[in-house]
Amino acid sequence: MEYYLQLIVNGLVVGSIYSLVALGFVIIYKATKVVNFAQGEMVMVGAYICFALTVQFNIPFIWAFLITLGFSVLLGLAIERMVLRPLIGEEHISVIMVTVGMSSVLKSLVQLCWGTQIKVYPQVLPTEPVMIAGLPVAPVYIAAFILSVILFAVFSVFFKYSRTGVAMRATAFDQQAAQSMGIGIKNIFAMSWCIACIVSAVGGVILGNINGINSHIGHLGLKVFPAVILGGLDSLLGAALGGLIIGVLENVCDGAARQFFNLGGFREVAAFIILVVILMIKPYGLFGTKEIERV
Amino acid sequence: MDDILKVENLEVVYNDVVLVLKGLSLACPRGRITALLGANGAGKSTTLKAISGLLETEDGEVTDGVVLYNDEPIQGLIPERIVKRGIFQVMEGRRIFEDLTVEENLRCGAFTRPRSEIAESMERVYAYFPRLKERSRQLAGYMSGGEQQMCAIGRAIMARPELLLLDEPSLGLAPLLVEEIFEIIKRFNQDEGVTILLVEQNARAALSVAERAYIMENGRVVMDGTADDLLHNPDVQEFYLGMGRTGDKKSYRDVKHYRRRKRWLG
Ligand SMILES: Nc1ncnc2c1ncn2[C@@H]1O[C@H](COP(=O)(O)OP(=O)(O)OP(=O)(O)O)[C@@H](O)[C@H]1O
Numbered sequence: 141m142e143y144y145l146q147l148i149v150n151g152l153v154v155g156s157i158y159s160l161v162a163l164g165f166v167i168i169y170k171a172t173k174v175v176n177f178a179q180g181e182m183v184m185v186g187a188y189i190c191f192a193l194t195v196q197f198n199i200p201f202i203w204a205f206l207i208t209l210g211f212s213v214l215l216g217l218a219i220e221r222m223v224l225r226p227l228i229g230e231e232h233i234s235v236i237m238v239t240v241g242m243s244s245v246l247k248s249l250v251q252l253c254w255g256t257q258i259k260v261y262p263q264v265l266p267t268e269p270v271m272i273a274g275l276p277v278a279p280v281y282i283a284a285f286i287l288s289v290i291l292f293a294v295f296s297v298f299f300k301y302s303r304t305g306v307a308m309r310a311t312a313f314d315q316q317a318a319q320s321m322g323i324g325i326k327n328i329f330a331m332s333w334c335i336a337c338i339v340s341a342v343g344g345v346i347l348g349n350i351n352g353i354n355s356h357i358g359h360l361g362l363k364v365f366p367a368v369i370l371g372g373l374d375s376l377l378g379a380a381l382g383g384l385i386i387g388v389l390e391n392v393c394d395g396a397a398r399q400f401f402n403l404g405g406f407r408e409v410a411a412f413i414i415l416v417v418i419l420m421i422k423p424y425g426l427f428g429t430k431e432i433e434r435v
Numbered sequence: 436m437d438d439i440l441k442v443e444n445l446e447v448v449y450n451d452v453v454l455v456l457k458g459l460s461l462a463c464p465r466g467r468i469t470a471l472l473g474a475n476g477a478g479k480s481t482t483l484k485a486i487s488g489l490l491e492t493e494d495g496e497v498t499d500g501v502v503l504y505n506d507e508p509i510q511g512l513i514p515e516r517i518v519k520r521g522i523f524q525v526m527e528g529r530r531i532f533e534d535l536t537v538e539e540n541l542r543c544g545a546f547t548r549p550r551s552e553i554a555e556s557m558e559r560v561y562a563y564f565p566r567l568k569e570r571s572r573q574l575a576g577y578m579s580g581g582e583q584q585m586c587a588i589g590r591a592i593m594a595r596p597e598l599l600l601l602d603e604p605s606l607g608l609a610p611l612l613v614e615e616i617f618e619i620i621k622r623f624n625q626d627e628g629v630t631i632l633l634v635e636q637n638a639r640a641a642l643s644v645a646e647r648a649y650i651m652e653n654g655r656v657v658m659d660g661t662a663d664d665l666l667h668n669p670d671v672q673e674f675y676l677g678m679g680r681t682g683d684k685k686s687y688r689d690v691k692h693y694r695r696r697k698r699w700l701g
Pocket residue numbers: 449450453455473474475476477478479480481482493494495527636
């Protein structure tokens with residue numbers, strides 16, 4: 141029993157990282173209808189920048205973290221301006237292919253700068269586990285979870301109450317009508333990419349603190365697909381829950397596979413199997429938009 | 436006369452090939468309601484979009500002519516700039532943000548306005564449309580068509596424009612509601628001194644509130660005059676107000692007669 145509880149706790153932590161990355165994905169999809177295949181690579185870039193700042197430039201972690209966030213804003217602006225703006229009005233499939241290409245470029249750049257070896261973050265939090273409900277949990281796990289929750293809260297408030305947040309949701313619904321209100325949709329697009337880069341970078345930094353990083357952490361981007369499709373492509377709440385559910389289920393399934401069938405590595409495919417099963421039951425995801433129909 | 440808006444010889448082309456406006460000219464006197472009438476496909480919505488800058492997003496282009504707003508040319512400006520200058524378009528078909536609440540929709544209307552005036556503007560909208568107040572926290576997508584039209588006009592009130600472009604506010608509304616909406620449009624015009632350019636299929640309703648009107652066909656203005664003149668013009672009565680000249684059904688010969696007249700007038 142304790143074995144499974146432990147798996148659930150680990151799953152929640154990994155899941156909260158999936159949620160963050162899924163949040164970035166959903167924001168871009170909602171505002172611009174672009175399916176971003178480079179989301180995982182945005183995680184990777186953030187993780188490496190923070191690593192470089194702390195380890196190679198010896199900047200205290202908290203500052204390195206803040207600088208990474210600033211860098212993410214610039215990265216978001218750059219991607220939007222140089223890669224996506226020229227594509228406004230092009231076919232969806234071309235835009236998607238461009239994000240696939242961008243993911244390779246980002247990945248190669250990272251490998252060029254830092255190689256493919258695993259890199260370890262310096263110890264920021266104590267390693268001594270904290271007991272929660274009788275289970276030992278590493279402080280970094282707790283911090284990761286809390287940070288994700290805070291970010292989600294911040295963005296929920298942002299989208300609900302701030303002028304820009306409401307304008308972003310309006311733009312997501314009807315771009316031309318938004319323009320007719322004087323909303324500058326190019327700024328809105330740029331803003332979406334910035335937010336997506338920020339949340340991804342935070343996910344990357346958390347991941348780095350937990351496991352260390354190598355150039356494969358971009359694969360996390362793939363795990364985000366089950367999470368967002370499960371939650372519904374355009375729902376923030378769905379992204380949060382989808383990420384957590386996928387995180388927990390994949391850990392538990394993996395543990396069960398190990399225990400009963402002596403199978404390792406089930407984790408890598410579990411998420412996709414879960415996805416297929418859920419889509420058979422709920423094709424629009426748990427919270428996806430069913431067009432509003434008036435009676 | 437002091438015209439806030441002057442459109443001169445406007446030509447608009449969609450997708451680089453389809454010529455939709457063929458030298459259209461009109462003027463809106465400051466503080467008045469001007470109606471723009473015409474059959475389906477005449478180019479009324481295109482005219483409004485050319486003024487508000489929204490053509491660009493539909494691959495439309497102004498290829499000739501000028502749009503003067505307060506005597507400054509504004510064609511080619513992006514929509515945000517044009518809204519900031521005080522022109523606000525209520526698009527055809529309401530274009531409500533369905534998954535936002537009524538209140539959030541209204542706030543979007545005030546996007547270019549200072550935050551400090553939003554609360555007061557909101558009260559103003561609720562005074563015109565008490566029904567919106569009751570539903571302020573409801574998702575706009577679940578409202579009736581009439582309530583959505585109120586919400587669309589409410590967004591315009593939030594923007595406090597100098598010139599309001601209204602595209603078919605009567606679309607799909609029951610006659611009683613049409614009357615109510617037009618009364619509010621009239622009141623908005625009188626209370627705030629807003630100039631309105633009103634596009635309508637419902638010529639009778641439009642002429643009841645407008646002071647002047649233009650009738651367009653096929654990308655050109657074919658007739659214009661005061662609302663009274665047009666209401667008593669036999670051609671207008673016959674083809675836009677649906678009154679047969681002799682009480683009979685319209686015959687093809689009448690149509691031909693009208694065509695001749697139209698050519699002559701145009
Ligand atoms: N985005 C577009 N691309 C190509 N052609 C267009 C576009 N929008 C309108 N048109 C064409 O331009 C012409 C005028 O359209 P417009 O919408 O201005 O007419 P309208 O007078 O508003 O008609 P209605 O009363 O039916 O709304 C039509 O023939 C239409 O097919």
